[in-house]
Each structure stands twice: as C-alpha cells, then as structure tokens.
Amino acid sequence: MLKPETFENYLIKKGISRRSFLKICSTIASLLALPSDALPALSKKLRQAVRPSVIWLSFQECTGCTESLTRSHAPTIEDLIFNYISLDYHHTLQAASGEAAETGRLEAMKNFYGEYLLIVDGSIPIGGGGVYSTIAGKTNLQMLKECTEGAKAVIAIGSCAAYGGLPAANPNPTGATSVATLMEMGLIEKKTLVNLPGCPPMPVAISSVLAHFLAFNRFPALDELNRPLNFYGNTVHERCSRYHFYQQEKFAEKFDDEGARQGWCLYKLGCKGPITHNACSTHKWNQGTSSPIESGYPCLGCSEPGFWDKGSFYQSLDDVKYSEAMISNEVEANIEEGQLLYEDNCAYCHSADPSELETEVKNISEKLQSSSIRSHRKLEFSNDQLNLLEKYLGSLK
Numbered sequence: 001m002l003k004p005e006t007f008e009n010y011l012i013k014k015g016i017s018r019r020s021f022l023k024i025c026s027t028i029a030s031l032l033a034l035p036s037d038a039l040p041a042l043s044k045k046l047r048q049a050v051r052p053s054v055i056w057l058s059f060q061e062c063t064g065c066t067e068s069l070t071r072s073h074a075p076t077i078e079d080l081i082f083n084y085i086s087l088d089y090h091h092t093l094q095a096a097s098g099e100a101a102e103t104g105r106l107e108a109m110k111n112f113y114g115e116y117l118l119i120v121d122g123s124i125p126i127g128g129g130g131v132y133s134t135i136a137g138k139t140n141l142q143m144l145k146e147c148t149e150g151a152k153a154v155i156a157i158g159s160c161a162a163y164g165g166l167p168a169a170n171p172n173p174t175g176a177t178s179v180a181t182l183m184e185m186g187l188i189e190k191k192t193l194v195n196l197p198g199c200p201p202m203p204v205a206i207s208s209v210l211a212h213f214l215a216f217n218r219f220p221a222l223d224e225l226n227r228p229l230n231f232y233g234n235t236v237h238e239r240c241s242r243y244h245f246y247q248q249e250k251f252a253e254k255f256d257d258e259g260a261r262q263g264w265c266l267y268k269l270g271c272k273g274p275i276t277h278n279a280c281s282t283h284k285w286n287q288g289t290s291s292p293i294e295s296g297y298p299c300l301g302c303s304e305p306g307f308w309d310k311g312s313f314y315q316s317l318d319d320v321k322y323s324e325a326m327i328s329n330e331v332e333a334n335i336e337e338g339q340l341l342y343e344d345n346c347a348y349c350h351s352a353d354p355s356e357l358e359t360e361v362k363n364i365s366e367k368l369q370s371s372s373i374r375s376h377r378k379l380e381f382s383n384d385q386l387n388l389l390e391k392y393l394g395s396l397k
Helices: 007-014 018-031 036-048 064-070 077-084 098-111 140-148 159-163 179-185 203-216 243-247 324-345 361-370 383-396
Strands: 053-058 086-090 116-121 151-157 193-196
Touching: 018 036, 018 203, 036 203, 053 098, 053 140, 064 203, 086 098, 098 140, 116 140, 116 159, 140 151, 140 179, 151 159, 151 179, 151 203, 159 179, 159 193, 179 193, 193 203, 324 383, 361 383
Parallel strands: 053 086, 053 116, 116 151, 151 193
Antiparallel strands: none
C-alpha cells in the first residue's frame, strides 16, 4: 500500500453498510467505556481515519497473542480490525517469506516513516549479545531498534513484550527484556508506548486500543504500567462471577470437592484474581462464553509483572510471602492509578491541584455514588476506582 486511503473509502469498496459500521462503533465505544455522546465523534473520526501501515514484530513468544486476535468469532471488531490497518509485516500472517518479507518491511518503514504503528509481540533477549533469537541475520534487539526509530507509537502485546513474561522467569537465561525496559535503558528510542499484557491478552483489548488510536490519534487513559484503564483499571476479583461466594466465605478446597462442583470461590486454590488487573470476568473468551475462573480454573495473574515468579499457581495468596518492597510498590501503584483517575475525571472542574479539593476525602465515595450532584451523574466509578481515588487524595493530606 503505497498511498494511504481513508477507512470510509475502504468500507465502500468492501460493501460494508452504514448500519454495520455504526454497530462496530457502538461496540468499540462500549469496550472503551466512552460516554454515549462520544459515539458520533468516534464514528466520524474513524470514517475519516487513514489506514496506517502496521509492522508487527514477533520475538521470544509462542504466537498465542496472534492466535488470540485471529481466532475471534465473526463478525466482530477483532475480525474487522484488519480493515482498519494495513498490516504490512507479520511473521505469521504474511504471505511473503525470506528476502521478499524483509523487503516489504523496509519499504513500509521508508514509505511511512514517522507514521507507522509498531506492534511488538514477545520479549527481546539481550543476553549473549542477543544471539538467542535472530531474524534475517539480525538480533531481535537490532531489528527492534531499527523499527522503533521511524515508528509513530509502539504497542507491546502480551506479557512477554510488556514485562518479559515466561522467557524472563527466574533465572532468565536469555536475558529476556520488555520493550519498556529497553526504552528506559536507552537501548531503543523512547516512543509513545502502550502495554497490553496477558498470556495472551484479550482480543477486544488489542482491537479497541487500535481503533481508539486511529480515531483520536492517541491511546486511551493508561495506568502507571501503560495499560489501558478501561481494560486493566479493575481487578479480576471484583468483577468475578464467584465474588458473592468469596463474600460468603464459601471456598473450594480441592478441584474435585463439593465446593468446586457448586462453583464456589477458588481463592484457596491459588486464584490471583484479587491482585490481577484485567477484564476477563466481563468480556470473557470464546465468543464471550466463559473465562478461566468460570471454567473452574483459578486466575494465574498473567497480566501482572513477574507473574511466573510470584508463588505457586495453586498456592493461596494467604500463603504467598510478599517482600516489603513488593508491598511498597503496590501502594505506590495504587496512588498513581488514583492520580490518573483524578486527572481524567476531576481536574476539569475542580482545581488542577488536588490538595485544594474542599470535599473531605471520607465523603467522596458517598457523594459520587449518591448522584445528588448533577455534574457527577455521568461519572460511574467502580468500588475499586473509588478506593484508588481516596488513597491518592488521602496521600496528599
């Protein structure tokens, strides 16, 4: 694709009706937690959007992230996402191979320098000079450095690209490293970055974030780990279908006991849902059919950093020993999430300096939930988000 075309022209060529397009936009708006009055702007922006060139690099990975996106059911936004972008390079999906594939990548980088999106799938080994994984005679680090230079933004898909993932698990023999860490180390150029962790990440997370970037030329609000808040702002636990059993203290003790057969909470079987931020409980998998927890398997915490090394998968969180540093990092992360919530929702009307907020911190949850203030009626915070907001504001007093 040497000359970019608008998405609207592409839809016309494909015979996609206006009704179908608006249906897609409604789905995207819902997934991104956008207000209803944002739908007209979203549809207008997407129609006018130019289909960008996308280069997808696969490094130390299992292809699960690609499988997650391509195995979605039809017709959905995941299937149609390939209409929004021009996928000019992808090790698994491209027809070309060898020199032809590399020529296509270099041409896309040249023709759309400064405008193409770079998607990274898999960790990058830097041990032994990067010899553990090479492509076309180049180490993964060399290829990533080359592609990052002309990229408009970078999306790290999956926990391997976002945190290092399984390849980085102790003792990390290949020196597996995340995209963010390489940027911090100065080994690749710093660019706008969004992380979509998960092993694999949810297809709707990938497609919706791409659609948001195309429509608004920026990513949705991110947390301190560069994860989109609409997908990673809440824990798996607080939106779990078994949550009421947790409140009732009804726990499965074994995978085949009566509690397991009754669908009781899997906390004692090692579920990491309470410390895992993801949307598996709401969006689910396999055509929205189920999720690991609903299938009787505890959450592994795959969208959190270092999940492979955070205690046994079948060990209760009560038995996992956390260091003071890990606890301190968790507190700091909560405060940063609360700050993002304040800046995205409160700073427009209240003081940009949250320490000047007149409302007592202890009264904030009650006021926001009561809908007694007209300007707050459209604000829908979860209990977890309210707690984060209170922790942040409380840290300033």
